[in-house]
Amino acid sequence: MLKRESDAETAWKCGADLVVRNLEAHGVQQVFGIPGAKVDRVFDSLVDSSIETVVVRHEANAAFMAAAVGRLTGKAGVALVTSGPGVSNLTTGLVTATSEGDAMVAIGGAVPLDDRLKQVHQTMDSVSLFKPITKFSAEVVTSTSxxxxxxNAFRAAECPRPGAAFVSLPMDIVNAPATGDVLTNLPSPEFGPAAADSIRAAAELLKEARTPVLLLGMLASAPENAEAVRNFIEKTGVAAVGTFQAAGAVGVAQFGKFAGRVGLWNNQPGDRLLDQADVVVTIGYNPVEYEPPKWNKHVRRTLIHVDAVPADVDRYYRPEVELVGNIAKTLDLLASEAGALSCSPEANGILVTLATARPELANRSAALGGSPIHPLRIVRELQDVVGPDTTMCVDMGSFHIWIARYLYSFRARQLLITNGQQTMGVALPWAIAASLVRPGEKVISVSGDGSFMQSSMELETAVRLKANIVHVIWVDNMYNMVEIQEVQKYKRRSGVEFGPIDFKAYAQSFGAAGFAVESAEQLRSVLREAMAVEGPAVVAIPVDYSHNPALMAPLTAGRLV
Incomplete structure (x- = not known):
């Protein structure tokens, strides 16, 4: 590195060195990726840096890992891949990160600038590919830029609503000598609370409301916002519901005011509470989490939008007041302005019924036996091993609904759930990233046998990194979440069945510990044995999904399922 601090513009041996120095300046701890000829100079520069290079087995998983770093830390994780299919394989990871509010920067190699309009090996207009699914997409065309x-990629990825950013690095830019300064000492902009007049207007609406209700969204579960949500509930006494991605926003002390999570199908106690509301305050909510037509189909209630960005308005989501700014600061001021709020007897009755139904369900779940195993028994046993120092990452499938509805979490960003794109295969890559970000914690990841096989190659990565994770697989030899919806619509299933795998042997072939549960009576002891393993462990559990129609059915009075 030919660096001279006195120069107006520093000289660098190659553009790759300047790229890596910028990553260090942005506090990047790990880079996830797969090298190739167009970008291998950056990987070479990483060897001489403070950044850990995590080589993965598929580029989509590099993006998932980077996004998990963003969700857990608030600072963008980084994926680094080569040109052509290396870049295109990022697509699912980037659209997932943007939909779910996860900060990440993807860096992709590209052909030399002189070749980008020619039909040469791995030519691709990657910038245009990613523009619709990222917050920022650009190509570096000179080393000085x-x-x-x-x-700008990091700034776009991290605020105000996080998401994915993409940077294309042509081969000649990273290989040739470069000049330029690292852009350091650029603090993120500090956002203040929403306008005082708007806060007063929102407070007046809340004071006049018979049943105000909070609808917590993905940004409500950011640690600083979760603390403000809890204070708001304590000061006002208002009841709350949350989307799946708001998990952990409500603490133990506020649980009596929490009517549970809502999403996918409108049939939960939280949906009943929203139905009673005459004013709904959405906090850090994105419509992609739970579409407004499902919870506001009659368009008869007043909406107050509290977020870092303006509302994405449609005919079912038309806020009366928008409180745009720092969410936590806005909530603190709104709570002071609004004071204690009312709760109708009908809404209070829903909360009282829940307080009785929850322990009853836990007792019933613990008594469910046999094989294959009822989903509620699996959730019950998982609940017992998810302590305050545990992180859980949940994939997409029928199990996702059972966990989202019935497994409780009281720590911000403790429970990571995919919901924006409902992406399969995220749990294991997320868990690997979580083990790096939270090295002192045990990480549990959960998938179905279908979603697991979409990223199971990363077991090798987990073993190589000695990741302290337990991956739990719900086994039924089927894409079951698709199957239950097909049966509901067409009275038969199609295209959802696949063959069995010996997951215990599969895990062991990677060097991970493998466990196979045969009955509900073994479940508790096997889970605890797996949790005691230092390093990666896989637990395969046969699941009885015959009860899944209950997930879509209306609830009977006083019951949770």
Missing amino acids: ISEVLS
């Missing part, structure tokens, strides 16, 4: 492009 490396720092500028990267800085």
Whole structure:
């Protein structure tokens, strides 16, 4: 590195060195990726840096890992891949990150600038590919702009609503000598609370309401916002519901005011509470989490939008007041302005019924036996091993609904759930990233046998990193979430069945510990044995999904399922 601090513009041996120095300046701890000829110079530069290079087995998983870093830390994780299919394989990870509010920066190699309009090996207009699914997509065209492009990518990814950013690095830019300064000392902009007049207007609506209700969204579960949500509930006494991605926003002390999570189908106690509401305050909510037509189909209630960005308005989501700014600061001021709020007897009755139904369900679940195993028994046993120092990552499938509805979490960003794109295969990559970000914690990841096989190659990565994770597989030899919906619509299933795998042997072939549960009576002891393993462990559990129609059915009075 030919660096001289006195120069107006520092000289670098190659553009790759300047790229890596910028990553260090942005506090990047790990880079997830797969090298190739167009970008291997950056991987070479990483060897001489403070950044850990995590080589993965598929580029989509690199993106998932980077996004998990963003969700857990608030600072963008980084994926680094080569040109052509290396870049295109990122697509699912980037659209998932943007939909779910996860900060990440993806860096992709590209052919030399002189070749980008020619039909040569791995030519691709990657910038255009990613523009619709990221917050920022640009190509570096001169070495002097490396720092500028990267800085803007990180800024776009991290605020105000996080998401994915993409940077294309042509081969000649990273290989040739470069000049330029690292853009350091660029603090993120500090957002203040929403306008005072708007806060007063929202407070007046809340004071006049018979049954105000909070609808917590993905940004409500960010640690600083979760603390403000809890204080708001304590000061006002208002009841709350949450989307799946708001898990952990409500603490133990506020649980009596929490009517549970809502999403996918409108049939939960939280949906009943929303139905009673005459004013709904959405906090950090994105419509992709739970579409407004499902919970506001009659368009008869007043909406107050509290977020870092303006509302994405449609005919079912038309806020009376928008409180745009720092969510936590806005909530604190709104709570002071609104004071204690009312709760109708009908809404209070829902909360009282829940307080009785929850322990009853836990007792019933613990008594469910046999094989294959009822989903509620699996959730019950998972609940017992998810302690305050545990992180859980949940994939997409029928199990996702059982966990989202019936497994409780009281720590911000403790429970990671995919919901924006409902992406399969995220749990294991997320868990690997979580084990790096939270090295002192045990990480549990959960998938079905279908979603597991979409990223199971990363078991090798987990073993190599000695990741302290337990991956739990719900086994039924079927894409079951698709199957239950097909049967509901067409009275038969199609295209959902696949063959069995010996997951215990499969895990062991990677060097991980493998466990196979045969009955409900073994479940508790096997889970605890797996949790005691230092390093990756896989637990396969046969699940009885015959009860899944209950997930879509209306609830009977006083019951949770």
